[in-house]
Amino acid sequence: MTTKEYESYYVPAQSKWPIIGAIALFLIAVGAGNYVANLNDPESVGGGWILLAGIALIIYMMFGWFNNVITESMSGKYSHQMDNSFRQGMSWFIFSEVMFFAAFFGALLYARTFSVPWLDGAGNNAATAAILWPDFTATWPLIKTPDGTETTAMGWYGLPLINTILLLTSSITAHFAHVALEQEKRGLLKFWLGLTVVLGITFLYCQGLEYAHGYADEMKLYLDSGIYGNTFYMLTGFHGMHVTLGTIMLLVMFIRVLKGHFTPKNHFAFQAASWYWHFVDVVWVILFVFVYIV
């Protein structure tokens, strides 16, 4: 391949997977739209099924699409330049994910810095507080909203702290796995990668426990418990979804390692999953500080 002056860049021929993915997204959007729009109508069940069909189709697409990519990669079609395209593409994708979380962190900081104190008369809003919300006191976590909904704040010790330790550890084990891969120590690679997956699943289990705890009657911390509950569940929820996705990615990498894939030089997919995992970890640290501690 490198006999020529330049490596040639592999341009795949026609592929059916993108259009299948487009139909899948369409089904997901229509299904989710119908489902959400008819939440209060127990008679309506169609939306949920369309949504599930869309999810099934997109999983089918991922299997097919990645199968093509893996086959092409393992048959040596990809040049160094191709590998760079994938790496850069993945980095910018992760950057876009960072900006998605930034929107929700922005909402959290705006509520804490501006909207909640303003409702209690901060700045030049004394009249707002006196006329609209005379009984309201600004606190954070906002355990009593202006319209009187009461809830309890989630402490940072206990489960959240355990989760922080789990996720930080898993980032380190993921890195050890990467080092093992580069040094071609397959046994260590399997051990560290497997451990990372186990830590990820444990994290998700603990988060489930935490949610159950929040929704129990002692805490009454719900998604609709005012801006504290909103930001708490939206941030931890979207983070949890990303952890789930990251765990699945790592699990797929684990299976591929068992099948003997990846070499010390050629392991973009592993690298991407590992980057994604570190990103999820960094988001958690920021989240732990701003949602739980401060």
Add this chain to the structure above:
Amino acid sequence: MTTDAINDQPEHDSHDGEHHDHKMTGLKRWLYTTNHKDIGSMYLWFSFIMFLTGGVMALVIRAELFQPGLQIIEPDFFNQMTTVHGLIMVFGAIMPAFTGLANWMLPMMVGAPDMALPRLNNWSFWILPFAFAILLSSFFMESGAPNFGWTFYAPLSTTYSNGSTAFFVFAVHIMGISSIMGAINIVVTIMNMRAPGMTYMKMPLFVWTFFITAYLLIAVMPVLAGTVTMVLTDTYFGTSFFDAAGGGDPVMFQHIFWFFGHPEVYIMILPAFGIVSTTIPAFSRKKLFGYSSMVYATASIAFLSFIVWAHHMFTTGMPLFGELFFMYCTMLIAVPTGVKVFNWAATMWRGSISFETPMLFSIAFVILFTIGGFSGLMLAMTPVDFQYHDTYFVVAHFHYVLVTGALFSIFAGAYYWLPKWTGYMYNDTLSKWHFWCSLISVNLLFFPMHFLGLAGMPRRIPDYALQFADFNKWVSIGGFAFGLSQLIFLVLVIKCVKGGEKAPAKPWDGAEGLEWTVPSPAPYHTFETPPKID
């Protein structure tokens, strides 16, 4: 995941160096394609269809506003028209047209065999028609289409929204995914696929502007996704991000939305700068004046676009420091923009200018976009914005920027590259008709809106006071004339695709760039081996 043989994927070894023309036939070619030229064409056709769709909605609005009083449509339907017109023109017409141009031209301009991630490219395109199908389908729902304006301010889009908000939200999610994936492809193509020797500062300015635009897209489209998600949960799941009763704030919506919305404005104009920076030197037969200052000006505008968002919100209310900060930052944008306008004028200065249609649209762009820029400067001043806010002055401003700005640049680009795309010259007489009809009608359409706005006519209303009747009549006549003029373009493009005078590889003698080194029409695959750049 097994590594079995794949039967759906025709296998081609692209490293045997031979030339392949694997065009499938029929529908499958377009559904399965990974070719940047096919995908570019689909983007361009899709955006034109959306342009006509959104245009029909604009004509419904202008028909209703032809006279004072309610005559044709109900106020609620009027609101649906303004909302969907805006959404379609922004996300369905202008942005995909630019992406289409990027798809067609970027790989050829940087000497790459295709976009960096060709299958992802197909996906980015094909999810778009589905997104707009969902958005448009809401017209046929019981509740009707979204009616809260394309900016979907809370609580109009939350507490007071109609039943189709969920579909609006998911449609916008898909549009966002499309834009992000498309932008990632553009960034990676430019960073990684340039021909050896093409350093960053040797790239055509067109490539630079798309490069910077793509970064803006990756940075702000996810924020839009976050915004619509909060609208969704506020509407259907009882959260109160934008509701004071739960500790949130409707003003927070505007901050988050415009953090996306202002860079979005530059997403729709920076590529236009790139196009006219290509056409003006070509028809002035001179190098672009101040290439590196153009690059830095584009980058400065992109940077500033992140710290000016609240100039959309002067009347909403914010601390005085905020009003001042956003006013001064906004005015600062006039500096790099002025650099650009100066450079275009300086490029033409003492050039050997000829007035082919792409040049006519480019010159019109420079003048009319500058008018839009100046009215923007007026709007940037906090105290006077208190008068202009939400009047037809604002409507005039952003239509000068988006129609005579972005759209005219797209026409300039389309005429400039049509010979390269189709292999035929377009019909010159028709193109002149298209230009002059568009130019006259667009000014009749948008210029009187300045006066209407200054006199106090509010935007987004189906009825108005009698004193505004005369101007509105002329505006509506201009609107219909402008709409009909675009059909000339449709006929012209269809004729050009079908045949005409054969185009040489380089039909414009002042044109520069790698795209003119390949034959017209450009072969299905170009630059499978990278060209040498000195």
